Amino acid sequence: MENLGHQDSGTTTFEQxxxxxxxxxxxxxxxxxxxxxxxxxxxxxxxxxxxxxxxTFKGNSDIDTWVYKIALNVCQRSKLKLDKGKEKTVRLDSMxxxxxxxxxxxxxQERYKALHDxxxxxxxxxxxxxxxxxxxxxxxxxxxxxxLTDNHVAVKMKRIRKLLFDCITPKLA
Numbered sequence: 001m002e003n004l005g006h007q008d009s010g011t012t013t014f015e016q017x018x019x020x021x022x023x024x025x026x027x028x029x030x031x032x033x034x035x036x037x038x039x040x041x042x043x044x045x046x047x048x049x050x051x052x053x054x055x056t057f058k059g060n061s062d063i064d065t066w067v068y069k070i071a072l073n074v075c076q077r078s079k080l081k082l083d084k085g086k087e088k089t090v091r092l093d094s095m096x097x098x099x100x101x102x103x104x105x106x107x108x109q110e111r112y113k114a115l116h117d118x119x120x121x122x123x124x125x126x127x128x129x130x131x132x133x134x135x136x137x138x139x140x141x142x143x144x145x146x147x148l149t150d151n152h153v154a155v156k157m158k159r160i161r162k163l164l165f166d167c168i169t170p171k172l173a
Contacts, residue, residue: 012063014054018047021067024135025050028068031131032075046074061144068137069145072128079124111172118167126160133157 029042050070057066119130132142139153146153 014051017050017054017063017067021064022047025067025071027135028071028075028131031127032079042075042078045078046071049074062141065141065144068132068135068141072132072145076124076128114168114171115164117171118164121167122160122163126156126163129153129156130160 025046026039026043029046030039033039033042050067053070057063061069119127122130129142129146132145137145139150139157142148143150143153148156
């Protein structure tokens with residue numbers, strides 16, 4: 001990939017941005033991938049849109065926040081295009097809740113399935129907030145990405161936690 005002319009020492013190259021953000025872009029792509037759109041295709045579309053917009057990045061926010069915002073927008077638009085005219089479905093089965101190095105026992109698998117089923121009941125906006133929280137982002141950065149206030153994010157996350165708790169408790173009893 002080319003450098004896009006960002007060569008002075010004070011700026012970040014496209015390659016550096018992609019290298020430091022590729023894992024999170026792929027994780028978000030996996031969450032939003034809907035058949036026949038595979039996560040790799042969605043990842044490539046996100047990377048293309050970041051590359052296309054890279055020269056317009058103004059530095060009004062952290063570059064990682066900007067990347068998250070583009071990734072979420074591209075993924076949500078792609079999903080909406082595919083869902084248009086169909087019954088709305090939520091696909092979170094690609095989300096990994098299990099550490100790769102340790103296989104889950106039967107009890108863990110049941111808990112992961114219960115959590116997955118409960119996440120699938122959330123509306124798309126709440127799922128987006130949850131994805132960003134699972135990425136480890138602070139409320140302030142989530143607010144910047146979503147256009148909400150910090151306080152609104154906190155209130156929505158409290159509501160989402162309660163919804164998930166109320167949903168999962170009977171499943172695990």
